Structures are given as structure tokens and as C-alpha cells.
Amino acid sequence: MLFLVLAAAAAYGLYRLSGRQPAAKIAAVMPQRENLVASISSNGKVEPIAPSVIRAELATFVAKVSAVEGRAVKKGQLLLELDVKDAVAQLAQAHANRLRAEDDLRAARAGGRAGDAARVNGDLANAIADRDRLQKNHDALARLFQEQAATRAELAQNELDLAKAQDLVRRLTAAKQEFDQQVRLDAERAALQVDQSKAEIEVLEKKTGMGRITAPIDGTLYSLPVRTGDPVKVGDLLAEMADLRKVRVRAFIDEPELGGLEPEQPVVITWDALPNRAWQGRTEVIPKQVVPRNSRSVGELLCSVNNDKLELLPNINVSVRIIAKQRFNVLTVPRGAVDVEGGRRYVYVVKDSSLGVGKKYLEKREIQVDVASATSYEVAGGLQEGEMVALPGDVDLKDGMAVRVVSTR
Numbered sequence: 001m002l003f004l005v006l007a008a009a010a011a012y013g014l015y016r017l018s019g020r021q022p023a024a025k026i027a028a029v030m031p032q033r034e035n036l037v038a039s040i041s042s043n044g045k046v047e048p049i050a051p052s053v054i055r056a057e058l059a060t061f062v063a064k065v066s067a068v069e070g071r072a073v074k075k076g077q078l079l080l081e082l083d084v085k086d087a088v089a090q091l092a093q094a095h096a097n098r099l100r101a102e103d104d105l106r107a108a109r110a111g112g113r114a115g116d117a118a119r120v121n122g123d124l125a126n127a128i129a130d131r132d133r134l135q136k137n138h139d140a141l142a143r144l145f146q147e148q149a150a151t152r153a154e155l156a157q158n159e160l161d162l163a164k165a166q167d168l169v170r171r172l173t174a175a176k177q178e179f180d181q182q183v184r185l186d187a188e189r190a191a192l193q194v195d196q197s198k199a200e201i202e203v204l205e206k207k208t209g210m211g212r213i214t215a216p217i218d219g220t221l222y223s224l225p226v227r228t229g230d231p232v233k234v235g236d237l238l239a240e241m242a243d244l245r246k247v248r249v250r251a252f253i254d255e256p257e258l259g260g261l262e263p264e265q266p267v268v269i270t271w272d273a274l275p276n277r278a279w280q281g282r283t284e285v286i287p288k289q290v291v292p293r294n295s296r297s298v299g300e301l302l303c304s305v306n307n308d309k310l311e312l313l314p315n316i317n318v319s320v321r322i323i324a325k326q327r328f329n330v331l332t333v334p335r336g337a338v339d340v341e342g343g344r345r346y347v348y349v350v351k352d353s354s355l356g357v358g359k360k361y362l363e364k365r366e367i368q369v370d371v372a373s374a375t376s377y378e379v380a381g382g383l384q385e386g387e388m389v390a391l392p393g394d395v396d397l398k399d400g401m402a403v404r405v406v407s408t409r
Contacts, residue, residue: 023359023360023402023403023404024395024401024402024403024404025393025395025403025404025406026350026390026391026393026395026397026403026404026405026406027390027391027393027405027406027407027408028350028388028389028390028391028405028407028408029333029334029337029388029389029391029408030386030387030388030389030408031331031332031333031379031383031385031386031387031389032331032332033329033330033331033332033385034329034330034332034376035326035327035328035329035330036326036327036330036332036371036373036376036378037323037325037326037373038260038323038324038325038326038371038372038373039321039322039323039324039373039374040253040257040260040261040321040322040324041319041320041321041322042251042252042253042254042257042298042319042320042322043251043252043317043318043319043320044249044250044251044252044269044301044303044317044318044319044320045249045250045315045316045317045318046247046248046249046305046312046313046314046315046316046318047247047248047249047250047314047315048222048242048243048244048247048248048314049242049243049246049247049248049304050242050243051240051241051242051314052215052216052217052219052240052241052242053237053239053240054079054213054216054237054238054239054240054241055235055236055237055238056082056232056233056234056235056236056238057207057210057234058082058084058087058207058210058234059231059232059233059234060082060083060084060086060211060231060232061082061083061229061230061231061232062080062081062082062083062226062227062228062229062230062231062232063081063082063083063211063228064080064081064228065079065080065224065226065227065228066078066079066080066081067079067080067215067221067224067239068221068224069221069222069223069224070220070221070222071220071221072218072219072220072221073215073218073219073220073221073241074215074218075215075216075217075218076214076215077214077215078212078213078214079213079214079215079221079224079238079239080213080224080226080238080239081211081212081213082210082211082213082232083211084207084208084210084211087204087207087208087211088208090204091201091204091205091207091208094197094200094201094204095197095201097193097197097200098194098197098198098201101190101193101194101196101197102190102194104186104189104190104193105187105190105191105193105194107186107190108183108184108186108187108190109187120172120175120176120179121176123172123175124169124172124173124175124176127165127168127169127172128169130165130168131162131165131166131168131169134158134161134162134165135162137158137162138155138158138159138162141154141155141158142155213238213239215241216241217241217242217243218243219241219242219243219244220241220242220243220244220310221239221240221241222240222241222242222244222313222314223237223239223240223241223314224238224239225237225238225239226238226239240314242314244307244310244312244313244314245306245307245308245310246304246305246306246307247305247307247312247314248284248302248303248304248305249267249269249281249302249303249305249318249320250300250301250302250303251267251300251301251302251303251320251322252293252296252298252299252300252301253287253298253299253300253301253322254296254297254298255290255297255298255299258287258290258299260322260324260325261283261286261287261299261301261322261324262283262286262324263282263283263284263285263286264282264283265282265283265322265323265324266280266281266282266322266323267280267281267282267283267303267305267320267321267322267323268280268281268320268321268323269281269303269305269312269318269319269320270318270319270321271311271312271316271318271319272319273316274311277311279305279306279307279311279312280305280306281303281304281305281306282303282304283301283302283303283322284302284303284304285301285302286299286301287299287300287301301322303320303322325371326371327370327371327378330370330371330378330379331378331379331383331385332376332377332378332379333347333367333376333377333379333383333389334375334376334377334391335372335374335375335376335377336391336392337389337390337391337392338367338369338377344366345366345367345368345369345377346364346365346366346367347364347365347367347382347383347389347390348362348363348364348365348389348390348397348399349362349363349364349365349383349387349388349389349390350362350387350388350389350390350403350405351363353402359402360402360403360404360405361400361401361402361403362390362397362398362399362400362401362403363399363400364398364399365382365383366382367379367380367381367382367383368380368381368382388405388408390403
């Protein structure tokens with residue numbers, strides 16, 4: 001019995017030393033070298049860089065549409081025509097008013113209408129001549145009366161006629177002064193009417209010119225919302241066009257990801273309507289503020305995009321992927337193999353035990369990481385190439401835990 005007890009004790013000791021006690025079964029992975037891309041994905045909207053927006057400058061209706069939406073147009077090409085018949089009629093009347101005002105101004109500056117001026121001046125001249133003649137007769141009759149060569153009645157009659165002539169001269173002189181004053185007022189009024197007519201003509205000429213809507217630049221007419229016969233009000237949108245070979249994307253980046261943005265980062269644009277196409281671009285204007293967008297808090301990132309084939313259309317919704325960082329041939333571990341505690345990152349390294357053949361255990365080790373992709377971390381320190389790292393599974397990993405690796409990948 002003593003020998004049996006000793007044999008059992010020896011067998012148990014050998015069992016413990018041989019490492020055959022139950023060990024946790026785990027999967028492990030070797031760190032690999034690969035190219036790592038850290039990207040930020042979001043959505044955005046395509047915008048023309050320098051759009052030309054044409055709006056109605058008068059209330060009327062569309063007389064004719066000459067262009068086709070979506071087509072390329074040249075600078076100066078007729079796009080549409082607005083009805084300006086009323087403005088044309090008003091312009092003709094304004095020209096007639098101007099001619100009449102200019103004629104009145106010339107007459108006023110010449111001293112009044114020729115017939116009126118001649119009549120006023122002639123009447124006054126005749127009255128002065130009669131007065132002067134009667135004054136001479138009075139002087140002569142006065143001498144003759146003193147010489148008793150003329151009667152008192154003749155002298156009295158002449159004095160009466162002279163008084164009437166003098167009164168007529170005074171009245172005609174006042175009328176002449178009033179006429180001259182009126183001529184000056186007419187000249188001022190006519191000059192004002194001429195200026196007003198010129199201003200009205202300028203406005204109406206501009207208004208009639210607004211009837212022909214032409215392309216201000218070479219580009220693509222990407223919006224033409226009006227049709228022949230449509231009424232339009234001042235400020236209504238008539239057309240939008242731009243050079244669509246260069247567009248930009250306004251990307252809506254969630255607030256937590258704004259710190260990874262820098263100018264000149266590569267951008268990849270995709271559009272569901274053309275799933276097999278991708279467009280390359282660069283980040284340009286980094287957000288300076290955060291704004292609410294639906295239920296999100298975002299910064300608006302502006303990206304330039306090459307659109308030589310004119311496939312991206314203004315105002316379409318696209319997917320945006322910004323390449324924040326790229327690393328080539330760096331040591332990486334899966335994100336799932338890394339634990340985070342208090343801002344530090346750890347992995348469980350699989351180590352060989354010295355207590356028995358095939359015996360392994362886990363060593364908890366802090367590592368430093370740099371670029372992170374959706375699946376991997378770049379290892380910047382704390383782990384060497386060739387070391388095996390445990391992956392999480394059905395059991396909780398612990399420092400010093402005995403393990404058996406049943407799969408590697």
C-alpha cells in the first residue's frame with residue numbers, strides 16, 4: 001500500500017510537470033506587414049465651383065426657349081426670350097417724349113416760340129413808338145399853345161392819348177417781363193423733361209435687352225426650369241450653368257472625425273448611379289465650425305474633384321472617402337486583438353512555457369499604435385515581428401493564463 005501511494009504521488013507530480021492539465025483553447029495570429037490606409041467615410045453633395053445663376057429682372061412671361069437643358073453652350077448663345085412688347089412700346093413713346101422736350105428746350109433757350117416772341121416784342125415796340133410820337137406831339141403843342149397857335153382842347157386831347165399810350169407801354173412791358181420769366185421756367189422744365197426722358201429711355205432699353213437671355217460663359221446648362229408661356233416674376237430662376245469639368249464636393253464630416261482632416265488629402269468620390277466609377281479629388285477647405293445637419297453635428301469639408309467627362313452633375317448626393325493617412329509595408333495586428341484600458345492599448349502575446357513540451361501561456365503587454373484602418377492597427381512599438389498574439393474567443397484572456405493554440409490565421 002505504501003508503494004502504491006508513493007506511485008500515485010509520483011504520477012500526479014509527473015502529470016503536473018508534464019503540462020497536461022486542462023488549458024484554454026484559443027486562436028492566435030502572427031502580426032503581418034501590409035499597406036495600411038486610414039480613411040474617413042461620409043456623404044456629400046456635388047457643387048459647381050463657379051456657377052452662373054440667371055434670374056428674371058422683370059415680371060412677364062417666357063416667349064421662347066431656344067436652349068436644351070444638359071447641353072453645352074457657348075458664351076453669348078441665346079438661351080430663351082422673355083416677352084418685352086410693353087417695354088418696346090414704352091421705349092418708342094419715351095423717344096417721342098424726348099424729341100418733344102428737346103424741341104421745347106431749344107425754343108425756350110431761343111427766347112420762346114418764334115410767333116409768341118415776335119408778337120410780344122412787336123406789340124411792345126409799337127406801343128413805345130406811339131408813346132414817343134405822342135410825347136413829341138405834346139411837346140410841340142405845348143410850345144404852340146404858349147404861342148397861342150394851338151388850342152387847349154388840342155393839347156388836352158394829346159395829353160389824354162399820351163397817358164393811354166404810356167399805360168399801354170407799362171402793361172406791355174409787364175407782359176414782356178412775364179413772358180421772359182415764363183420762357184426761363186419753360187427752359188428749366190424742358191431741360192428736366194429731357195433728362196427724365198433720357199433716364200427713362202436708358203431704363204427701357206435695359207429692360208428690352210433683358211428679354212434676350214444669353215449664356216454669360218462657356219459651359220453646361222445644367223438647369224433650365226422654365227418653359228414657353230410660363231409666367232415669371234422678378235427674381236425667379238431662369239437658368240443655371242457652369243463649367244462642369246471642375247466641380248467640388250461639399251462633404252459632411254461627423255464631429256468626432258474632424259481632427260483627422262488636413263488640406264490636400266486624397267479623396268475618392270463614388271455615386272450610386274454609376275457604381276463602377278470613382279472620381280479622384282483633394283481636400284481644400286477644412287471646416288472652421290460645426291453645424292447641425294438633420295440629427296448629426298457635422299463640419300462641411302470642400303473637396304475639388306476632376307470631372308473631365310462631365311459625369312458628376314450638380315446637386316447629386318455622393319459617397320466620400322477621405323484618405324487621412326497611408327502607411328506602406330508596416331507591421332499590423334487585427335483591431336480585435338487589441339484591448340483598451342485607461343487610454344492604453346494591450347495585446348496578449350502567446351509565450352512558450354519552460355515547464356513542459358507544448359506548454360504555452362499568455363503575457364499581457366502594452367503596445368503603441370499609429371495608423372488605424374477599419375480592421376487593423378499599425379504597431380509602432382511593444383511587439384516584434386514573429387510574436388504570436390491571442391485573439392478573443394469563448395474565454396476571457398488573462399495574463400499568465402495557460403492556453404493551447406488550436407488555430408492560427
